[in-house]
Amino acid sequence: MSEAHVPSARTRVVRESHRGVYDRATAYEILDEGFICHVGFVVDGQPFVIPTAYGRAGDHLYIHGSAASRMLRHLDRSVAVCVTVTLLEGLVLARSIFNHSMNYRSVVVLGTAVAVEDAKEKLAALESLSEHILPGRWAESRQPNEKELKATLVMRLPIEEYSAKVRQGPPIDDEEDYKFPTWAGVIPLEMVPGPPINDPRLGPNTLAPHYARAYSRKPR
């Protein structure tokens, strides 16, 4: 998991390069904690950025949903994309406006996404996507039928050209600013799941399953 990885000119972190990290293990931690990405693609020179769900399976990302539709409607069965996953972790309040920042971990993956056409691979991709987002759910749901599989678009993107960027910890002020009389520190931010809300069409006293009540994105 911790292979050496040489960033390409396109994924090298240029600005504040000390925040760039290139090992696969760090990138995968971030990709595994997130499940919403922003997919960028180009139509007639215009960039589009669409939020969509994804899953990681080995060294591939699978994305599906409306982003895939929009891409495939305009383009061929493969498309140059940028997939970005961002985990926001806090506001960083420095003494100077200039040194205000955010704590976050993010990954950028560049490459060519290809439509998954094979029915068996598509089903496996959907299962890995579902398990990525909510482990345990797939087995308890009504499985996709042939018509639904046909109506579902899944794209596969190899995780080859990528970089991660991480900023954590307290603010870093210019030395002469530390005497400036203002509060400084971090306001942590976290995506927190609430108690599950039953579908109104469920019977009374139906208890949500454990995977819904104990939902968490933290590493298991």
Added chain:
Amino acid sequence: MSEAHVPSARTRVVRESHRGVYDRATAYEILDEGFICHVGFVVDGQPFVIPTAYGRAGDHLYIHGSAASRMLRHLDRSVAVCVTVTLLEGLVLARSIFNHSMNYRSVVVLGTAVAVEDAKEKLAALESLSEHILPGRWAESRQPNEKELKATLVMRLPIEEYSAKVRQGPPIDDEEDYKFPTWAGVIPLEMVPGPPINDPRLGPNTLAPHYARAYSRKPR
């Protein structure tokens, strides 16, 4: 705020078009609750998607930071962008895998972002950006000096070509699936601020200001 708005062919919500909303008030509610966007731009045919902070001031978005740097390093003082803001609000668990979904509100703004060059406008843009993210903080911080202003990149994007997309509420299953014996409902997700963490270099017993202790993105 609730002007009629005709989406362009590029921003019309194509898939699940019932989720598309085009009034400015809805888009601005979403833009005002968020403060991190994903900016898409194109270099040599390759899309890039970079997370960055933004602020709304009237009918413009201001973005700054590394996204602006990367764009401006490669491109001219103006660039075709797509700015996407996504507020994730829940996992939607249907009975069928196919009808699983997310609750979210998102806005896509297309257009040409222009570098803010004028020092006075840049300062005003930075103040509105700061106030957008953390109201009250600007006045209590050490103000930007001339050198810092020069080192800061700010881009301005008019909110003209845009659309919003909203999905809320319980799962919608196919009628024949409602008898399928599995739990269904929503796992709510919310970005929650934690108690502020003091910079270790602050004096002991320093209390974080109200705007940090009571931080919230909900409409004020």
